[in-house]
Amino acid sequence: MTVEEQLALLRRGTTEIISEADLAEKLKSGKPLRVKLGVDPTVAHVTLGWAVVLRKLRDFQKLGHTAVLIIGDFTAQIGDPSGKSKTRPQLSHDEVVRNVEAVSKQVYKILDPALTEITYNADWLGTMTFVDVIKLCSKYTVARIMERDDFTNRWNEHRPIAMHEILYPLCQGYDSVMVNSDVELGGTDQKFNNLVGRDLMQHWGQEPQVVMLCPLLIGTDGKEKMSQSLGNYISVVDSPNDMYGKTMSIPDELLDNWFELCTDVPMAEARQAIMSNPYEAKKRLAREIVGLYHSVEEAEMADQFFKETFSQRQQVVEAEDAAIPHDLIADGVVALANLIASLGLAKSNGAARDLIKAGAVSLDAEKVMDPFAKLQAIELDGKILRVGRHQFRTLRLAR
């Protein structure tokens, strides 16, 4: 593959490469490049948003380059201020460990383990002395740090900026020095941090890394960047039905964006599909996504499930089992609202009653309208309880 062809593959789905000439130069050398990606261990799921960058990283691997994942176990204690209007809460060590464990498995749904290197930045950041930190700080100026949007905005709006937050970009930049990366990948919100890496590398006499930025995926709410804290995400380990359903709930305006960032469907084809029938296009998108993280067969099943359950409003035939707690049964009778609450399908008994009143609760496809309904426990056994649009449980009476 010529350098030009490689560039074409790598360019797809990026918004900016700083600089493309440098990248071409590095590719020309023919040696395997070290492509760095910072991993945020404050979350427990690889979301489709994050997958955008991971998929780009996999493109590099296809060309024989090495993915260098840096688990930000140290920086998690600071909290990346990128795009945040508030200081982030700092995580405990245990939480970080748990997240890393969960996430590292999910990452290999996309990446090739043979070409992946995993490092932890606590290994070098955690052992620095205060003198080391001061030396690092001396390589950068306050004015340059404050150029950053998040800081400028917060400053102008009189919102707090804690001292440790301005160290974040330096930490991340120093990571690049430590792994001597050739390329750093990131979302567009990482531009500032990644550029700091270039500066620092030069201070340490290294060739500056190329910075490649990928667009941010908008979440299922159609408004904000997909993120776990906002709950507008799809995880790569979501069940096929969930993945499919969540995709179907995105606004039409996002279709173009999602096809480009989440699938391998050629854009000309995708745009044609969206133009002719957005609904059909969205189902195609959902199938593509499920196919990517599960299988084509499961995608078809999810498609079928969706059609029957939501489009045709047929009775759900299969759902997760839920045992009816014994202590809710009095004289063989159970109050429906209490049952819904104790199964976690509503926040409280009151909320459950509100849902019933609103007509959101049904048993075997039959709406229950009485908020105080008391039902024979024996008769509930095996029935499918539906709360809201997408919560189902097969009730089981334990003997």
Place this chain on the structure above:
RNA sequence: GGGGAGUUGCCCGAGUGGCCAAUGGGAACAGACUGUAAAUCUGUCGGCGAACGCCUUCGGAGGUUCGAAUCCUCCACUCCCCA
């Protein structure tokens, strides 16, 4: 170090002694319509209770009062101006 302003429910924000579980907006959730889209309309939106009601909440701890988100004291945190 000196002076000033502020901290209210998921978020923004009103409330300055009883009519405050606390106006309004946003978000969220549910229903109707539909394509689990958009737009629109409706309802819910601290907890318990069938209900009169009860309990917990307005940065934290005390106090004044029959009664406090509202007044006083101390503490913590944030922002602004000056140095």
